Amino acid sequence: MKEEQELISSVPRTLSVERAAVARLPTEVGEFKIAGYCSLISDEEFVALFKGEMQGNVPTLVRIHSQCLTGDVFGSTKCDCRLQLHYAMEMIEQEGRGAIVYQLQEGRGIGIINKIRAYALQDAGADTVEANEQLGLAVDLREYRQCAEVLLDLGLRRVRFLSNNPLKLQAAKDAGLEVEHVALEVESSDAAAHYLRTKKQKLGHLLETIR
Numbered sequence: 001m002k003e004e005q006e007l008i009s010s011v012p013r014t015l016s017v018e019r020a021a022v023a024r025l026p027t028e029v030g031e032f033k034i035a036g037y038c039s040l041i042s043d044e045e046f047v048a049l050f051k052g053e054m055q056g057n058v059p060t061l062v063r064i065h066s067q068c069l070t071g072d073v074f075g076s077t078k079c080d081c082r083l084q085l086h087y088a089m090e091m092i093e094q095e096g097r098g099a100i101v102y103q104l105q106e107g108r109g110i111g112i113i114n115k116i117r118a119y120a121l122q123d124a125g126a127d128t129v130e131a132n133e134q135l136g137l138a139v140d141l142r143e144y145r146q147c148a149e150v151l152l153d154l155g156l157r158r159v160r161f162l163s164n165n166p167l168k169l170q171a172a173k174d175a176g177l178e179v180e181h182v183a184l185e186v187e188s189s190d191a192a193a194h195y196l197r198t199k200k201q202k203l204g205h206l207l208e209t210i211r
Helices: 002-009 069-073 081-095 112-123 128-134 145-153 166-174 190-203
Strands: 017-026 031-039 045-051 060-066 098-103 158-162 178-182
Touching: 017 145, 031 145, 045 081, 045 145, 060 081, 060 145, 060 166, 069 081, 069 112, 081 098, 081 158, 098 145, 112 128, 145 166, 158 166, 166 178
Parallel strands: 060 098, 060 158, 158 178
Antiparallel strands: 017 031, 031 045, 045 098
């Protein structure tokens, strides 16, 4: 009882996101529920894909997945985004419990048009960090606090966090979640190798298999 009270007391009294709707979502991986969330402090929207009973005292698989139109939809091999998303869904399906928050911030927050501009610079030899800098844009504009709040609203308190991004892990901790890191490395294409190496060397991503 004391342990459960400590978990509850760590959660913000007021969340800055609001659940708008929930529906069934049968997928090729399995049956999930999908929830839409609206920010109360901006025009940002979030999607949560979840399965099973969300219990605060049960360590639960979760992922915050940043939107990647080129990878998630078109199957680009320049990144590992689509593979990570599908692997996370498969892990949750196998476990029978878990949640993915899909953050609608394309291209680390710079938007799809600037992302394509950055791709053109990468074609000319820049890496993913240098391309943003050459465009006069921040390397990463994303903010994950509200994504973590979506997990709190679902009822989660202890999470097994599927991510290689230390900023996502820290945001979850700062929001009051008890976090256990679970590496999410997938077999990526040769085309993605330089991209992943840059993320490890310049952005501090936790990628043990990338040298």
